[in-house]
Amino acid sequence: MALIVQKFGGSSVGDAAKIKHVARRVIETQKAGNQVVVVVSAMGDTTDELIDLAQSVAGDPYASAREMDMLLTSGERISMALLAIAINAQGGVSRSFTGSQAGIMTSAKHGDARISEVTPTRIREALDEGNIAIVAGFQGFNRDSKDITTLGRGGSDTTAVALAAALDADVCEIYSDVDGVYTADPRVIPAAHKLESIDIESMLELAAAGAKILHIRAVEYARRHNVDLRVRSTFSTDPGTIVYSTKPAGDNMEEPIVSGVATDKGQAKITVIGIPDQPGKASELFQVVAEADVNIDMIVQNVPTGSDVTDRVSDISFTLPLGDLGRVAGALEAAKPTLGFRQLEQDADIGKLSVVGAGMKTHSGVSATLFKALADAGINIEMISTSEIRISVVTNAKQLDDAARAVHTAFGLDSDTEAVVYAGTGR
């Protein structure tokens, strides 16, 4: 008997009809001879509505971080109970469990807690008694404070993967309104096609590069704990895309050199011009950025210019999330006297294009193909960064979609039929 963890996002349980549909689907999975654990997000807009309520009683409700967690976790409590009620009404047998009851132990950081330990004793008991076990996503429990916590962005996917790991599940299925992992965003590239399988490292790079299909945190957890994922749609029977953690890349897989092309318009660029080329200056600069609590991505330093060693200066560019641009620029301007740079340039109008594939480890010529495709399409490259299985370039935002189409074609990823359009997953 296989053990399957299924995670349904907010849009999959958005109303009573959808909850009844999910209930049928879950019962079918059990009847097919599996043990089933279901992780649910809050229904549709519930979380936003609860946040609105909180903002209507307090200017900054997040100042009461513990209480916000208490508030928001009620959203999953509602959806999990309703799903269990629906399953039982359809002749199934189910029990629902809060994160705490499911043994999801976390750090104490309210609003963004990390999973520290998973002891799903009650889930195992429920399964052994023939139940479908329903678990609230996104939430956990801190042992020291005895308080309820939430896991922050990607929390429900991470709950599902963590339970799959702790229960040694055969697969963790992530359901949403998307029917799999595509070679690119079909809204941008209609010729994108769905992958039957992808290795977890490539999935991780795709997630990091801006593909919204799976949250990077859940993918990282799956990779670290060898959990196979399956991305599929709540509203179709398509098998979706299997994301292998348990098979090494290249093993028995029809491995294309490039698995996908990801684009990200949520990035901005800061260029610090004329910073003294002295040991420690770059470190000082990024210390200021780090104190603003921002994740920077690509960094480029140009070759220093200047007449002699004492007055040589260089320029440093880096990318960062668009939403953090103003804050970081402000922090750097404030530190200008210490850092001694001449000028700061902000660019909110950039796009990042990444080409990802486990096959890049063993194939040469990928960057040549990439740069030729971009050159032929007349795209100017502003920055470049690479990993073992990814090449990313920064372009002007206006050219990003053209660039993605050109690259997708150049790597032979175009399919003959138009893809269904997909959207991002919930939390």
Added chain:
Amino acid sequence: MALIVQKFGGSSVGDAAKIKHVARRVIETQKAGNQVVVVVSAMGDTTDELIDLAQSVAGDPYASAREMDMLLTSGERISMALLAIAINAQGGVSRSFTGSQAGIMTSAKHGDARISEVTPTRIREALDEGNIAIVAGFQGFNRDSKDITTLGRGGSDTTAVALAAALDADVCEIYSDVDGVYTADPRVIPAAHKLESIDIESMLELAAAGAKILHIRAVEYARRHNVDLRVRSTFSTDPGTIVYSTKPAGDNMEEPIVSGVATDKGQAKITVIGIPDQPGKASELFQVVAEADVNIDMIVQNVPTGSDVTDRVSDISFTLPLGDLGRVAGALEAAKPTLGFRQLEQDADIGKLSVVGAGMKTHSGVSATLFKALADAGINIEMISTSEIRISVVTNAKQLDDAARAVHTAFGLDSDTEAVVYAGTGR
């Protein structure tokens, strides 16, 4: 420093503005030099909305009793977190606690659990650290099943009283949109006046007799554990009515003979005609009623008639909640062959009027005054029952309000000014 438990019902926390108002009120109570524990119900219609949702995914959601408790307890979780957030935003310091976190241990009966033990360790700690402690009403935790339970009707009032008892609070204040306990329902008798104080036994009789101001279960708990209650309005500064458990009736209290007149139109009457007057027949009859799980109230058996001992028959009448009438009548008809009665009469059109007062213990003439007032008003009495501090009569429902006015006047309870109209409390 006094310790005060304050309970706010659903209408008191019905929207953001009301929650902010309650937050101010609670902070003021703490600033006046008190430790404050606040018990809240779910906001306004939240519970009904959750029940509607459950009914839209399942024909009989209560078949999943455990899951319904999981679902419904999210209502109080939302209101308690919002109140804590609002208090913190107004410069107060508060923490919210679920029933389980507050140490409310219960029996395992989902939907109608009984409080078995209260160990408010975390509440004491929170108070000692200077917090206002917010507690979700209506819910608890069963130690054996490790499951969340709800307390059923009157649950939030009972949570408040139970916490007041366990914390040895100085008083338990029950806030709603009613500003105290009245000598009668002011919607029926505009001349009704608010009592400054009432003893707990009289309050218990009033609640049992149909006064909706406090749930009988909470009053019973308060009486058993010597908790003083104060009934007051969320939206005025009126001190309301103190309900004394700690003072014996008659001690230092301006004790009227009669505290109040209660009416109840939610009752019905069944008369079993021509049941054999044999030992054990009445017991058999009420066994059938008991098996229908119904609380019967008044019972009257008339003098047997018949030519000799072997064929003597009698009639037995009893009152029961209107909603149970059809079910009980059906059960009795089904048992007709065994019980051997001749005929069953149902009367859904009755009203019960009760006169309550601790002073009745020591004063004679109360029933004489009552019966004279009813006779003068031309009211026919169908049944009578008495306790030490209560006399109840059943009349035709149409005459009930007239009867109540006549009796209220006869016992000198009329005030010179019209009372504000009051409504029932939430759960």
